[in-house]
Amino acid sequence: MLICPCESGKPYSKCCEVYHLGTPAPTAEALMRSRYTAYALAHKKPALTDYLLQTWHPDTRPEHLNLTGENASRWLGLQIKRCQNIDTENATVEFVARYKFADNPGGKAERLHETSRFKRVDNRWYYVDGDYR
Secondary structure, X not given: OOEOOOOOOOEHHHOHHHHHOOOOOOOHHXXXXXXXXXXXXXXXXXXXXXXXXXXXXXXXXXXXXXXXOOOOEEEEEEEEEEEEEOOOOEEEXXXXXXXXXXXXXXXXXXXXXXXXXXXXXXXXXXXXXXXXX
């Protein structure tokens, strides 16, 4: 049994996998966790790259993502610091994610501290962008 990388403590099959398989995330936090998990598992499940693109708001979505190769990251942990619903259609999630670059596995872990913005369109949450700290 794979414990979900989002650090919910739940099995992946009962946590983020349901969103990866098509169920809309009910909250911005759930979408944030599922996107982190997609990044963490993309080297094993390349189809999760499509999930990341599909859950990225069309106004800010890149054309493609390269999550493999020598510049790939190995995601080590997620800490949700704060979630805030601005209104029914907008929310923010502040988080810290730890990672190492694949080409330097013995190197020091890095931290990504971001406050992400999410927008709900037609009852689906989308990642818009974020501010790094």
